[in-house]
Amino acid sequence: MxxxxxxxxxxxxxxxxxxxxxxxxxxxxxxxxxxxxxxxxxxxxxxxxxxxxxxxxxxxxxxxxxxxxxxxxxxxxxxxxxxxxxxxxxxxxxxxxxxxxxxxxxxxxxxxLKLNWDAIPGLIDTMGKNGVTSNYSYAYSPYTWELVKKMKSGKAIFTQPPLPIKCPGAPQKALYLSCHEWEKRGKLKDIEVELNNAGGALFGVADFVPPLMEYVKKYNATLNFSCNLISVNGPEQKATFAVKDAEGNITQVEKSFDMLHVVPPQGPxxxxxxxxxxxxxxxxxxxxxxxxxxxxxxxxxxxxxxxxxxxxxxxxxxxxxxxxxxxxxxxxxxxxxxLKYDGYGSCPLTVENGKIVLAEFGYGGKLLPTFPWLINPLKATKLAWLLKKHVLPWLYWNAMLKGREWLARPFEN
Known part of the structure; x- marks a missing residue:
């Protein structure tokens, strides 16, 4: 310049x-x-x-x-x-x-926002090896798939840090897609699956919790709330969590893993x-x-x-x-x-390879489905999967980044 x-x-x-x-x-x-x-x-x-x-x-x-x-x-x-x-x-x-x-x-x-990988001691040194991965990275998301393909038994832990984070549904999406693959190969029964979530709910909009819980039960996954990852020992494959009880007391719990999918803490x-x-x-x-x-x-x-x-x-x-x-x-x-922004956000929840619960919502958890006559927002559908996998990437490169505002305008004052 x-x-x-x-x-x-x-x-x-x-x-x-x-x-x-x-x-x-x-x-x-x-x-x-x-x-x-x-x-x-x-x-x-x-x-x-x-x-x-x-x-x-x-x-x-x-x-x-x-x-x-x-x-x-x-x-x-x-x-x-x-x-x-x-x-x-x-x-x-x-x-x-x-x-x-x-x-x-x-x-x-x-x-x-900033991904604070260094906020968890031991994490940076072990990312991409020792079974430690993250879909929040271009470099490491392919390693997630490598681990899923190789895993036949053992313990898989998925983590979610305190909000706010990019796409709050992404930590559990990783769990669902992994479990679907293990189920397909007949390995899920030999794998112990946990989601350790620093928050207190599976999803922030209550309407979407029941359809998601169907998949949590289907995959026999354990949900641990108020459970925040605070350190990782990659070579020994151990992760330490700060667990808060109902009275607010915090204890540290060490867990062994064969696969650890980490979502790093995030901030401005x-x-x-x-x-x-x-x-x-x-x-x-x-x-x-x-x-x-x-x-x-x-x-x-x-x-x-x-x-x-x-x-x-x-x-x-x-x-x-x-x-x-x-x-x-x-x-x-x-x-x-x-114009007024209504808080619209969308989280296509990939509950299996081929089906998605298309969560669209605004401020206060108000449901804001774009195609309510076409896609049931509270059901896992194949159509939502096709939208996520094929249509949305095309729209991103060819509409959003080109100034084309198809279906992007909110209600006017």
Whole structure:
């Protein structure tokens, strides 16, 4: 990037070039091709992360989830390939690692969240070996499938850290797909399966718990709640959990495993957490309906970095892109913001290879099915599986990242 570009004030600066950031840039360009838009994004590779659950279940090629960032950047966008260090909203600028601060008229923050692999002692040293894996990684999701294929007996433990995390259903998706494969091969009866969940419920929206419990029982899996992974000894294949009882007392319990599927603790990116745009928990502080910052009206937030209390999924980001694009354009024209985000999120719960419970919901656990006449949201269906495996990846690359907003618009005010 030239010095001239660095000194330019962008009409819209987008912090983060993941799903939400690139989707927003494309949507804004579709509304006004003359907009000067820049994206700050250090990574040269872009991933369709929702497919990694299927990779771990042997139903998707991991290589199909990765593309070069330059190939998914919308035309006419300035790509600033650098790391964000901090935000200076009083001066309308973003501080980067190299070069002068980048100035803006409007800022959209889409930095995503951080996977804190190093928060669990021993985990990094043993990832991808000793039976320790995770579908939350491009590098390790294929190892999940290797372990599932090889396992004939023993103990398989699946973990879920405290919320918020990306796609809260993903930890149990790994369990279901693994169990389905073992059942198919007649090995499930010889494998002890546990889900150790730091939270207190199988799923945050109560309507979906009964259909999921049918599969928990079918696979004879043990559910342990208030049970949080705190350390891993890979060579000895032992995992230590902090277990909280009804009175709030915490004891440490060590468990042996043959396979351990870990979901790392997650939190805000460092550049957001310590900045003026963060709330007390470190997330970008936005109005949950307009997605406008609560203190800086020329700043919006979207995607996993937001303080809005929705499920952090790609489907949520897809809806948020439209809300931010419309509301930001309205603000530029001194018009009332037309759209409200309803908290929509989607979690296609892969209960077996070939069937999915398509959980779609908004704020307060309200059910928001897109195709209620076609797909029963409370039943495991083959149609939902076909949607997840074939349609959604295509929509991601060819619609969301291209600014096409099919079925992405929420209800207007």
């Amino acid at each position: 030239s010095q001239k570009q660095q000194n330019m004030i962008f009409d819209v600066l987008i912090a983060g070039g993941g799903s939400a950031g690139i989707g927003l840039a494309a949507s804004l360009k579709g509304r006004d091709k003359a907009l000067k838009i820049a994206i700050i994004e250090p990574s040269e590779e872009h991933y369709y992360q929702p497919s990694w659950t299927l990779v771990g279940g042997g139903a998707f090629n991991v290589k199909d989830s990765r593309r070069n960032t330059k190939d998914v950047m919308p035309a006419g966008i300035t790509w600033i390939k650098d790391q964000i260090v901090n935000f200076n909203p009083e001066q309308n600028e973003v501080i980067i690692s190299h070069g002068e601060p980048i100035k803006y008229k409007y800022l959209a923050v889409a930095t995503g 990116q460092e550049c957001v957490k310590g900045s003026p745009i963060a709330d007390a928990a470190g997330w970008v502080e936005v109005d949950q309906h307009t997605l406008q910052h609560t203190r800086y009206p020329n700043i919006f937030g979207l995607g996993d970095c937001c303080s809005s209390p929705n499920s952090k999924t790609a489907a949520a980001a897809r809806k948020q892109v439209v809300v931010v694009a419309e509301n930001l354009m309205a603000c530029r024209s001194n018009q009332p913001m037309p």
